[in-house]
Amino acid sequence: MTVSQKNVLEWISPDLPGPADILSTMVRVPRGSTMDAVGTALGALIGRQEALRTLVRDGEQFVHASGTLVAEVVEAESAGAGQGWFxxxxxxxxxxxxxxxxxxMTRSGSPCLVVLHVSHVAADLSAMTILRAELAALLAGRPLPVAAYHPADQATYERTPAGRRRLEGSVRYWARQVAEKPLCALGLPTRFPGARGHHxxxxxxxxxAEALAHIVANTGARPAAVVMAAFAALLTNWTGDPECQLHCLCNNRxxxxxxxxxxxxxxxxxxxFTASSSFLRSVSQTNAAALAAYRYGRYDSVRLFEAKDSVERARGMRCHRDVVVNNTTGHARVILPRAGVEPGAGDRAFDAPAELDIYRLDGTLGCGLGLDAxxxxxxxxxxxLGGVERLIVAAAAAAAxxxxxxxxxxxxxxxxxxQRGPxxxxxxxxxxxxxxxxxxAxxxxxxxxxxIEVAxxxxxxxxxxxTDVSAAAGAVVDTVLREGRHGVVAPSHYVRAADWERSAR
Structure with a gap:
């Protein structure tokens, strides 16, 4: 298997799929098409893309040369088919x-829409964009170039000396990042301890969006880097911590x-991210940091976990995954406000205390923010989140x-x-x-x-x-992780005190 296939298999659910375990897309069928034409297009898509006919087990991938795909056909007037989404x-x-x-999906027996659901082991969001475009071309009868590179080719490269060097270099890079990362980037007072979930x-x-385009033209930064810099700048101003780290996906393409x-x-x-009094400097630094991180975006997750585990044991506890950025431009189905900020639908689940979603970057800037209640x-x-909009607009106006x-x-x-207490x-x-x-403790x-003291x-x-220091240390770390409170980390060292009274004096 490729390292990315192994990475996905580490976290997908074998029983109940989560929102990222299965990726979906829709393709409209040209008017006048027949069901046979749809079947031919689907067969051609699976035939040209080995990932869609690959099974993975026992550390290997197996590519089928032939097979049968049974597609469900649903009439538009049937219950639940009105939106074309299943x-x-x-x-x-x-x-x-x-x-x-x-x-x-059919209307009066004629196909009008194809919905694809693909395992995340076979595709990521960028691959779903490619599949959607290829199926649309096949349905329209347009020719496609040969698909020349497949997961088996990627697995072969990863086992060459050059491939192994690249993967090992990524592991060393990320181990250094973990060693330098703050244990808790959102060390904030728990003002509402009884609250549950996220706002x-x-x-x-x-x-x-118009202002964003101006900043991109003036700085050469990627649009997503500008939005991330604006969000991180406001976040660090709120937390009073000049640094934070943004966890986000790299498409590695x-x-x-x-x-x-x-x-x-x-x-x-x-x-x-490091805070600055200059927004343009923050944009430049964030863009450069993103490009540096992307150089090491491919890694063996098992090897990386081993390296991270070693670093975190030396630090005393695992690092928090505090701030997550999801760039889902081109894939989001969220309904954005016409203007300004509005409450979300409330059916979204968040993993991290602070999570920024980037939905659209052109025409309309579309973002979502979840924050631990x-x-x-x-x-x-x-x-x-409204401050992100105001900051980007103000920066473009100042530049103009x-x-x-x-x-x-x-x-x-x-x-x-x-505000923090004494x-x-x-x-x-x-x-x-x-x-x-x-x-x-x-x-x-x-x-x-x-x-507990500070030395x-x-x-x-x-x-x-x-006291059995090793057992005590483990118990404190377990309690800190279980409690999940912000601003509470485990002690770095556990010092024996022979006499409590003498120690107190």
């Missing part, structure tokens, strides 16, 4: 099922052979007014900096709630069994001379 059904079994399903808001803005490749090659990258109000969430050199300070946008301290680029850490070891840039737990 749920993907049960999870794919990568070892037994062809990784594609098709439904054909979710959506942005739709034509003026911001920079090599010529991968541009039209149908397979899964996208993997998560980490883009570091324990940290902020709904109004603050809306103001933070000064011949392309004008700039703005992001500190004037978004929401005010968070019990918060800054330790190794993290804001830490000392009382919260003490509470976690008391919960793990019993009240008074450990005393220089270290968080230290002093324990009694008869």
């Amino acid at each position: 749920p993907p059904g049960r999870a794919f079994d990568p070892a037994a099922d062809l990784p594609i399903r098709a439904r054909v 979710h808001v959506l942005l739709g803005s034509r003026p911001a 920079f090599s010529p052979e991968l541009r039209d490749y149908v397979g899964t090659v996208a993997q998560e990258t980490i883009i570091p 324990r940290l902020a109000t709904a109004d603050e969430t809306a103001a933070l 007014a000064d011949g392309g050199d004008g700039d703005v300070d992001p500190a004037g946008f978004g929401i005010p900096p968070a 019990g918060w301290v800054r330790i190794r680029s993290c804001w830490v709630d000392l009382a919260g850490v003490q509470a976690a 008391d919960l793990a070891l019993g009240p008074g069994a450990a005393r 220089g840039d270290e968080l230290v737990a002093r324990v009694g001379h008869d």
Whole structure:
């Protein structure tokens, strides 16, 4: 298998598919087409793309030379077919099922729409765009160039000396990033401890899209990098932390052979961000950081996990995955506001405390923001996302007014900096709630069994001379991770105190 196939198999659900386990797309059928023509087009699509007839099991991929795809046919007047969209059904079994399903919607017996559901093991979002375009061409009778590069070819390359060097270089790069990453980038007071879930808001803005185009033309940055820089600038202003790291997917299609490749090659990258009083400088730095991260976007997830685990053990605990950016331009089915910010539908589930979705970049800037309800109000969430729009518009206006050199300070946008109480301290680029850490230690070891202190840039737990330090350390780390509270991290060192009284003096 390719490393990306193995990566997907690590996290997809074998029983109940999640929203990313199965990818879907729709293709309209030209008027006058017959069901036979649709079947011929689907057969040609599967025939030209090996990924759609590949099974994976026991670390290998098996490409079928022939087979049968049974497509479901649904009349438009039937219940639930009015929108032309259908749920993907049960999870794919990568070892037994062809990784594609098709439904054909008809009107008065004539095909009008084809819905494809594809296993994420066989395709990522970029590959779905390619499949949609190819099926549309096949349905219209347009010729297509030969598909020359397939997952088996990618697996072969990854086993060459050059391929192995590239993968190992990526592992070393990401291990360094983990070693330098703050343990907790959202060290914020839990102002609403009883709240559950996330506040979710959506942005739709034509003026911001026009302003974005101007900034891209002046800076040469990628549009998504401008939006990420605006969001990160406002986020760091709110958290009072000058640095954060954005977790986002890289499509990994920079090599010529991968541009039209149908397979899964996208993997998560980490883009570091450092706050600046110059928005244009932030854009330039974010764009450069993204390009640097993309160079190492392909890696063996098993090897990377081993390297990360070693680094995190040395640091004392696992790093939080605090800030996620999802760039789904061209694939989102969300209904955006006509203008400004509105509450989201409320049916979206979020993994990270802060999650920015980029839905559209041209014509209309479309974004969504989910923010942990324990940290902020709904109004603050809306103001933070609205600040992204205002910052981008203001930056373009300043540049236009000064011949392309004008700039703005992001500190004037978004929401005010968070207020922390006296019990918060800054330790190794993290804001830490000392009382919260003490509470976690008391919960793990019993009240008074450990005393949490700050020693220089270290968080230290002093324990009694008869304490099993290794077991105590593990219990505290487990409790911190289980509690999932922001601003609570595990001590760096566990110091034996022979005598509590003498230690206290």
